[in-house]
Amino acid sequence: MDDPRTRLERERQKTLDRLANLSDDFDAVVAASRDSNADDEHDPEGSTIAFERSQLGALAEQARQHLTEIDAALARVASGTYTTCELCGRPIAADRLEARPVARTCTTCASAQHA
Structure with missing residues (x-):
């Protein structure tokens, strides 16, 4: 088993990478909807775009929460209470x-x- 700090730092980097990818995906969905004539309320594709934005936003929030948990765990490692x-x-x-x-x-x- 790796040293806890090393494992947590590796997990933190993976989460940062995931968050960056989710942000890129979110930006791409927003740009695609901006470039189209999709009306979220009336266009059948609009509901899909709104769902994708909502789903990506929720996944990004989960990643941010996980970063908070990782940072708290790193603080516990540093204080000896991990x-x-x-x-x-x-x-x-x-x-x-x-x-x-x-x-x-x-x-x-x-x-x-x-x-």
């Missing part, structure tokens, strides 16, 4: 951090939050 559950103070299992590097809680506390 492997400590924020709720109960017990260790977060290595396999949980391997599967979800931005995890803030142990599996017990995560399960209790979703119950």
